[in-house]
Amino acid sequence: MNPPKAISVEVRLPSRLGFEKVAMSTASAVAKLMGFREDRVEDLKTAVAEACINAIEHGNRLNEKLSVGVVLSAGEDELEVKVIDDGKGMKSQPSKPDIDRKMHGEEDPRGMGMFLIQALVDEAEWVAGTNGKSSYVRLVIKLDKESE
Amino acid sequence: MQTETKSRVDQQTTPSGHNVTVLRFEGDIASTSKDAVLGAYQALPKATAKLILLDFTKVDYINSSGIALVIQMLIEASNSGQKVYAFGLSAHFTKVFTMVGITKYAQLFSSEAEAMAAL
Numbered sequence: 429m430n431p432p433k434a435i436s437v438e439v440r441l442p443s444r445l446g447f448e449k450v451a452m453s454t455a456s457a458v459a460k461l462m463g464f465r466e467d468r469v470e471d472l473k474t475a476v477a478e479a480c481i482n483a484i485e486h487g488n489r490l491n492e493k494l495s496v497g498v499v500l501s502a503g504e505d506e507l508e509v510k511v512i513d514d515g516k517g518m519k520s521q522p523s524k525p526d527i528d529r530k531m532h533g534e535e536d537p538r539g540m541g542m543f544l545i546q547a548l549v550d551e552a553e554w555v556a557g558t559n560g561k562s563s564y565v566r567l568v569i570k571l572d573k574e575s576e
Numbered sequence: 577m578q579t580e581t582k583s584r585v586d587q588q589t590t591p592s593g594h595n596v597t598v599l600r601f602e603g604d605i606a607s608t609s610k611d612a613v614l615g616a617y618q619a620l621p622k623a624t625a626k627l628i629l630l631d632f633t634k635v636d637y638i639n640s641s642g643i644a645l646v647i648q649m650l651i652e653a654s655n656s657g658q659k660v661y662a663f664g665l666s667a668h669f670t671k672v673f674t675m676v677g678i679t680k681y682a683q684l685f686s687s688e689a690e691a692m693a694a695l
Contacts, residue, residue: 445607449637470668477639527677530647531654538644540676547675 434503441480441496443488443513448480451498451511458500459507464571471548472507472569478541479511479565487513487563506550509567517556517563522546579603579637581612585620588629590695595624598688600631605642613645614652622656629691630682633664643676650681663691 439454441447455476459469480496488494497512522542529535546552551568586598599616603609620628630646632638653660663685665673673679685691 448639467668470666474639474668474672477637481639481641525676527647527680530677531651531681533651536644537647537651538641540643541640544640544672544675 434501436502437500439498439500441484441498443484443490443492443494443496445481445484445490447496448477448484451480451496452477454498455500455507455509458502459569462502462507462571464507464569468569468572472509472567475545475548475552475567475569476509476511478545479509479567482518482541482565483511483513483515486518487515489515506568506570509569510564511567512562512564514561515563516560518542518554518565521554522552581605581609583612583616585616588692590692592695594627594695596627596629596692596695597625598629598631600634602634604637604639605632605635605645606637606639607641609642609645613642614649617649617652622658626658627695628653628658628660629688629695630660630662631664631688632662632669633688635664635669638669638672643672643678646678646682647676650678654681661685661691661695663688 437454437458439451441450452473456469456473459472483496494514499510501508525540525543526535530537549567550570553566555564557563580603582602584600588596588598590596597620605613650660660682662682665684670684
């Protein structure tokens with residue numbers, strides 16, 4: 429059962445930690461329908477979860493009056509996921525965590541979400557919304573046809 | 577919404593006679609897991625618990641906040657002269673732990689038997 433071209437699925441999450449798992453499950457289901465390998469589905473689940481956590485914590489600042497939008501667009505050979513919040517967007521690009529600096533107290537043990545997102549998908553971009561709202565992260569994961 | 581993290585402690589002895597404290601986790605490891613992860617570790621006697629083995633066999637979901645808790649544990653263990661090892665991670669989370677560098681400070685094993693044989 430293959431989904432038709434450019435099919436779109438939307439989920440709206442409350443800004444409460446834990447609800448990122450709803451987006452994870454939805455992304456996983458769509459990716460499996462598209463024929464992604466299990467390891468790529470796992471990569472996508474973690475990337476989507478981290479994007480939603482950032483949106484809930486940093487974008488919407490845990491304000492439960494605001495919601496996080498997750499839009500999955502399934503193309504012929506790639507899946508695009510946009511995670512949208514009401515924040516001003518990320519000011520910096522992700523940097524690779526330095527475990528030695530973390531172990532020596534020179535770097536916060538946290539702050540690996542953006543790095544994981546970028547490392548686990550084929551494309552990741554953070555876009556600041558106009559008027560300081562509706563910022564989003566856009567993820568793309570591509571079907572590897574040679575090994576499918 | 578997040579599955580509560582449970583943890584329990586087992587004392588084991590390796591075939592070579594070393595005492596190993598096994599911290600077994602169950603559920604999600606996320607920002608809400610501080611007591612179950614760091615609290616359980618901090619309750620161990622530092623004088624005798626020198627080899628600590630983390631069991632992730634029953635953990636399905638670990639996010640970056642959960643990984644940060646593991647790193648905080650590694651920092652405290654390093655400062656206390658303890659060595660930390662782990663087993664039971666899925667292939668995906670083995671990759672994630674490797675990507676963020678945890679494997680430099682906590683060796684990963686595929687199973688408890690493999691870990692016990694090596695320690």
